[in-house]
Each structure stands twice: as C-alpha cells, then as structure tokens.
Amino acid sequence: MPHTSFHHRKPAWILILVIFVLRFILVEQNPFPHYLSCDPAAAFVSNHKMYNEFEDLGIVELATEEDNPSSSIRILQITDLHMFPRECRAFEGIPLLDSYDECIQLIATLVEVTKPDVIILTGDIIDGRGPWNSSDRVTETVQHIVVHFRGIPWAFLPGNHDDDHSPWTRAELTRIFQLQGCLQRKARGFHHTVLLTKRSRSSLDNKDSSRDVTRVRLHMFDSGGNHPNEKIMYYCTPAKAIDGFTRAVQKQAASAHDNDEADVTGLVYIHIPTPEYQGLDPVVGKNRLFEAAVMAGKLPPPLDKLVWLIKLLKKDRIAGCTRGQDTGLFSALVHANDHYNAGIASVFCGHDHHSDAVFLSAGNFLGLRTVREPDPAVRLGRQGTKSAATRGTHSGGFE
Numbered sequence: 001m002p003h004t005s006f007h008h009r010k011p012a013w014i015l016i017l018v019i020f021v022l023r024f025i026l027v028e029q030n031p032f033p034h035y036l037s038c039d040p041a042a043a044f045v046s047n048h049k050m051y052n053e054f055e056d057l058g059i060v061e062l063a064t065e066e067d068n069p070s071s072s073i074r075i076l077q078i079t080d081l082h083m084f085p086r087e088c089r090a091f092e093g094i095p096l097l098d099s100y101d102e103c104i105q106l107i108a109t110l111v112e113v114t115k116p117d118v119i120i121l122t123g124d125i126i127d128g129r130g131p132w133n134s135s136d137r138v139t140e141t142v143q144h145i146v147v148h149f150r151g152i153p154w155a156f157l158p159g160n161h162d163d164d165h166s167p168w169t170r171a172e173l174t175r176i177f178q179l180q181g182c183l184q185r186k187a188r189g190f191h192h193t194v195l196l197t198k199r200s201r202s203s204l205d206n207k208d209s210s211r212d213v214t215r216v217r218l219h220m221f222d223s224g225g226n227h228p229n230e231k232i233m234y235y236c237t238p239a240k241a242i243d244g245f246t247r248a249v250q251k252q253a254a255s256a257h258d259n260d261e262a263d264v265t266g267l268v269y270i271h272i273p274t275p276e277y278q279g280l281d282p283v284v285g286k287n288r289l290f291e292a293a294v295m296a297g298k299l300p301p302p303l304d305k306l307v308w309l310i311k312l313l314k315k316d317r318i319a320g321c322t323r324g325q326d327t328g329l330f331s332a333l334v335h336a337n338d339h340y341n342a343g344i345a346s347v348f349c350g351h352d353h354h355s356d357a358v359f360l361s362a363g364n365f366l367g368l369r370t371v372r373e374p375d376p377a378v379r380l381g382r383q384g385t386k387s388a389a390t391r392g393t394h395s396g397g398f399e
Contacts, residue, residue: 050170050171050189050190050222050238051171051174051188051189052189052191052238052240052241053188053189053191053240053241053244054191054192054193054240054241054242054243054244054245054247054248055186055187055188055189055191055192055193055244056192056193056194056248057183057184057186057187057192057193057194058194058195059194059195059196059197060153060183060194060195060196060197061197061198061199062117062118062153062196062197062198063117064198064199064200065115065117070200070212071198071199071200071212071213071214072198072214073117073118073196073198073214073216074114074115074116074117074118075116075117075118075119075120075216075267076110076111076114076116076118076119076120077119077120077122077269077348077350078107078110078119078120078121078122078125079121079122079123079124079125079159079271079349079350079351080122080123080124080125080159080350080351080353081103081106081107081124081125081126082124082125082126082127082161083099083100083103083125083126083127083141084096084099084100084127084129084130084131085100085130085131085132085137085141086100086101088100088130088131091129091130104144104145104148107145107148108148111148111149111150111152116152117152117153117196117198118152118153118154118155118183118196118218119149119152119153119154119155120154120155120157120218120220120269120348121142121145121154121155121156121157122157122159122269122270122271122348122349122350123157123158123159123160123161123162123223123271123272123350123351124159124160124161124162124271124350124351125142125145125156125159125162126138126141126142126161126162126166127161127162127164128161128162128163128164128165128166128168129161129164129165129166132166132167132168133167134167135166135167135168135172137167138162138166138168138172138173138175138176139175139176139179142156142176142179143179146179146180146181146182149181151180151181152181153181153182153183154181154182154183155182155183155184155194155218155220155269156173156176156177156182156184157190157220157221157222157269157270157271158170158173158190158222158225158271159223159225159271159272159350159351160223160224160225160226160234160271160272160351161226162225163225164225164226170225173190174187174188174189174190189222189241190220190221190222191220191221191222191237191241191244191245192219192220193217193218193219193220193245193248194217194218194220195215195216195217195218195264196215196216196217196218197213197214197215198213198214199212199213200212200213214265215263215264215265216264216265216266216267217252217264217265217266217267217342217343218266218267218268218269219245219266219267219268219269219333219344220268220269220270221237221241221245221268221269221270221329222237222241222270222271223236223237223270223271223272223349223351224236224237224272234272236327237270237327237328237329239328242327242328242329242332245332245336246332246335246336249336249340249342250340252340252342253340253341253342256341263343264343265343265345266336266342266343266344266345267344267345267346267347267348268333268344268346268347268348269347269348269349270329270347270348270349271349271350271351272320272321272349272351273319273320273321273349273351273352273366274321274327274329274330274347274349274366275319275321275327275330276330276361276362276366277319277321277359277361277366278317278318278319278321279314279317280317280359280360280361280366281317281359282357282358282359283357283358283359283360283365284357284358285355285356285357285358286355286356286357287317287318287319287352287355287357288354288355288356289318289319289320289352289354289355290310290316290317290318291316291354292353292354293318294307319352319355320351320352330347330361330362330364333347333364334362334363334364337363337364344364345364345365346364346365346366346367347364347365347366347367348367349366349367
C-alpha cells in the first residue's frame with residue numbers, strides 16, 4: 001500500500017479548516033467574545049425586583065428662551081461617562097487622574113454650547129464598580145451633574161454599569177428622579193413616555209396656541225443591567241414594558257384628533273443597542289467596534305487570523321447587543337409606526353464606546369453615540385472613547 005504523507009493530505013486539512021471557520025462565522029449565533037454581546041438566553045429576561053410597567057408621564061411644555069425663539073426642540077444626549085468617585089485615583093491599577101472633575105467640566109461646556117431644551121442621560125453615567133462607600137453617593141454624584149443643567153428638564157436611564165457591583169440596587173437608582181428638574185419625578189420605573197411641546201416666540205406674542213407648535217414624544221426604556229451569568233451578560237427590556245408601550249401608542253392613536261397627539265415626532269432612548277443594529281452600514285459616521293476588538297486582541301483563534309475574511313463577508317458590522325433572538329422592542333416600534341402612526345423617527349442609544357454612527361432600518365434612524373475624552377473607560381482600556389452629545393436634525397421640528 002503506498003505511503004501517504006501529511007504533505008499530500010495537507011490540502012484536505014486546509015479545506016476542512018476553511019469549512020469549519022466559515023461555519024463558525026456564518027452559522028454560530030455569537031462568534032465573538034462575550035464582552036461584545038449578550039447571549040440569546042438574555043432575551044425577555046427582566047430584573048424581577050424592578051417595576052416594569054410602561055408609564056405615561058403626561059405633557060411637559062418647554063420654555064421658549066431668547067436664544068432659541070423658534071419652536072424647535074433641541075435635545076442633548078449624554079451617555080457613558082463612567083464616573084468613579086472623585087477621590088478614586090485609580091481602578092484596577094489604571095490611573096483615573098482627574099476624570100471626575102473633567103467629566104463635570106465637559107457637561108457644563110456641552111450645556112453652555114448646545115443650549116438644549118431637554119437633556120437625556122442614557123446610561124453608564126456612574127460606574128458602580130468604583131469604591132463607593134454609601135448608597136447615597138449615586139444621588140450625590142448625579143446632583144453634581146444636574147446642577148450644571150441650570151434648570152433645564154432632564155431624564156435618566158440606567159446602563160449596565162450604573163449599578164454594577166455598587167452598594168445600591170438598580171431599583172434604588174430611581175431616587176435620582178427626585179433631583180431638581182427631572183422629568184420622571186412621578187415614575188416608579190425606567191420605562192415611560194412623555195410628550196414635549198414648545199411654542200415659538202411669535203406664537204406666544206400673538207397668543208395663538210395653535211400655530212407654530214412643535215411636539216416630540218419621548219419613549220424611554222431600560223435595556224437591562226449586567227446578568228450574574230457571564231454567558232448571558234445582560235438583562236433585557238422586559239416583555240411587560242414592551243407590551244405596555246404598544247398599549248400606550250394604541251391609546252394615543254385613538255385620541256390623536258382630540259388632543260396634542262396629532263403631528264408628533266417620536267424618539268426612542270435606550271442604553272444598549274437592539275439587535276437590529278447588527279449588519280448595517282452607517283448612513284453617517286463609523287461603527288468601530290469590530291476594529292476595537294481586533295486592536296485589543298479580543299478575537300479568539302482562529303478568527304484572529306481571519307480578520308480579512310470576516311470583513312469580506314461583512315460580519316464585522318457588529319454592535320454590543322443581544323444575539324440570536326429578538327427582544328421584541330424594535331419590532332414593537334415598527335409595529336407602532338405601521339399600525340398606529342406613532343411617528344417614531346429615531347432610536348438613540350449609547351453603550352458601544354467606539355462607534356459614532358447613524359444607521360437606517362425599517363424607515364427608522366438608529367443612532368450610536370460616543371463621547372470624547374475625558375472618559376475613564378479610555379484610561380481603563382476597556383471599550384474606548386466617547387463623546388457626550390447627540391445632535392441631529394429632522395424636519396419634524398426637533399434638533
């Protein structure tokens with residue numbers, strides 16, 4: 001029997017390896033490290049200690065300022081500051097320097113420059129992993145932030161690190177709502193809607209409330225904290241809150257002709273991206289999460305040697321979200337537009353520190369926002385840099 005050397009069998013082994021790798025990339029639900037995503041088992045999982053009803057917080061009429069006499073509504077989104085205690089000079093051996101005071105100064109500058117009508121904090125504002133010695137510190141820290149809002153209405157949504165290993169529970173974060181200017185004072189949880197209205201200076205002068213009025217409805221959701229099972233990673237927006245949202249927009253549609261729901265632009269705010277961010281090419285900006293994973297050496301073998309193939313197959317269009325199973329939130333948003341004329345134009349989130357991009361899916365703009373320095377996460381070498389502001393324009397009258 002003739003001897004067959006390994007050299008002659010090598011092409012077969014290469015073919016088997018290529019088939020295995022292609023299957024791994026194309027078929028496996030989560031070919032990337034857990035820090036980039038959430039296991040499918042996390043879908044529909046909620047924190048049983050949280051209040052998960054979807055709450056309607058009513059109508060807020062915004063003031064018309066001299067420097068913004070039009071009826072346009074300007075919204076500032078601040079996300080992923082990852083603030084540690086002011087006295088914390090290092091975390092896990094990484095120097096934090098003066099990041100606390102730098103974040104406060106960044107916020108003050110953003111408010112001064114953008115002159116917003118409303119401010120939305122979309123999670124990971126506080127990093128619970130720091131040496132916080134009291135549950136009161138979270139309220140104290142947020143107070144240091146909102147004092148620079150100068151009376152501008154604001155809202156807070158938690159991320160996956162605001163209560164991470166902290167002395168406070170996620171439910172206790174709702175104490176933040178009692179700080180001055182918060183739109184959520186009457187809220188019991190983190191899933192709610194509020195209608196913002198604003199009239200132009202000329203409309204006010206003419207005492208005609210029906211002319212030149214902008215209406216924007218905010219829908220806000222808690223995308224979940226960190227799950228104790230590292231393979232699951234995150235809790236997710238519960239089905240109870242999503243069902244409540246659907247009932248709310250159905251009710252709003254039924255009474256649209258009798259109240260201020262007519263001609264309303266809808267905006268959605270959440271911390272962690274929905275699965276629909278996956279696989280999309282940005283309309284504006286760049287999605288850099290995959291490049292960040294490569295640079296940090298986070299891709300497991302053999303994927304670390306096949307970056308070119310992953311990009312060729314367009315599997316580098318990733319987002320830090322749930323994988324393999326739809327949480328149902330985005331589908332509910334599309335359904336609300338299709339069946340109840342909800343007017344939802346955009347979804348804004350944070351979480352993916354390296355990405356600053358806008359995508360388009362099912363007629364909705366999906367925004368991934370980042371924050372420039374100073375961000376402690378930069379120094380921690382985890383998920384990179386961030387910018388704290390979101391500003392977009394839309395013909396519906398908001399900025």
